[in-house]
Amino acid sequence: MSGADGRSPDAGAARAARAAARERIARRAALEVAPGEIVNLGIGLPTEVARFLPRDGSVLVHAENGIVGMGPASEPGSEDPDVIDAGGRYVTTVPGAAYLDSVTSFALVRSGRVAVAVLGAFEVDVRGDLANWRVPGRAAPGVGGAMELAQKVPRIVVTTLHRERSGDPKLVERCRLPRTARGCVTTIVTELAVLEPAGERFRVRELAPDVTLAQVREATGADLEADDLRPWATTAARASRRRT
Numbered sequence: 001m002s003g004a005d006g007r008s009p010d011a012g013a014a015r016a017a018r019a020a021a022r023e024r025i026a027r028r029a030a031l032e033v034a035p036g037e038i039v040n041l042g043i044g045l046p047t048e049v050a051r052f053l054p055r056d057g058s059v060l061v062h063a064e065n066g067i068v069g070m071g072p073a074s075e076p077g078s079e080d081p082d083v084i085d086a087g088g089r090y091v092t093t094v095p096g097a098a099y100l101d102s103v104t105s106f107a108l109v110r111s112g113r114v115a116v117a118v119l120g121a122f123e124v125d126v127r128g129d130l131a132n133w134r135v136p137g138r139a140a141p142g143v144g145g146a147m148e149l150a151q152k153v154p155r156i157v158v159t160t161l162h163r164e165r166s167g168d169p170k171l172v173e174r175c176r177l178p179r180t181a182r183g184c185v186t187t188i189v190t191e192l193a194v195l196e197p198a199g200e201r202f203r204v205r206e207l208a209p210d211v212t213l214a215q216v217r218e219a220t221g222a223d224l225e226a227d228d229l230r231p232w233a234t235t236a237a238r239a240s241r242r243r244t
Helices: 009-030 045-052 102-110 145-152 213-219 237-243
Strands: 038-041 060-063 067-073 091-099 116-119 123-125 155-159 185-189 193-197 202-207
Touching (some): 009 155, 045 067, 045 116
Parallel strands (some): 038 116, 116 155, 155 185
Antiparallel strands (some): 067 091
């Protein structure tokens, strides 16, 4: 049966659940950025992390097309056509933001001054290999800045739903899709858990509220270890800085 808008109630519930999962991921991933750090947010789900970062200038968001101090997406009707991110979205800036040419912008990446990059993923494997730019058979514009970020930024945080819409796991033993970079991923945040690649398996650092380890095992395409499970959001970089 369809609702008044012609859409299935089940489809609406699925969309709402997916939106809630994405918000949980973005909110938790934002805690991986500590005060004083510069972070780059990739296209897609990573852009939603900006909503949960401090806007007091203690964290600066870098866009590789030449902004340091980027804020969340612009509200409809308030867009500035000269202020966009690397994906072409209209964005805001925080007080003190700087605009750079492309050479200087990528120099920040190559010199390690961008401390964290939050990237999406099609697949991540137990060795920390990342595949996030092309699925065979689908059009892709090219690997773009993700390759540079994945190779040069010290900490790569992947934000992704734990499974594809098909139900296939995105956390796997070995990447099957074309890789963006090898051995680069340090942290993975999904709606189910916070994990890290551990060589032959994934190490589970945190379970999301109301999620069991059995659910994470079922949704993951590789072995897990969970010897030191902590409560949600307690192993984050920002939480660690508060404790010291």
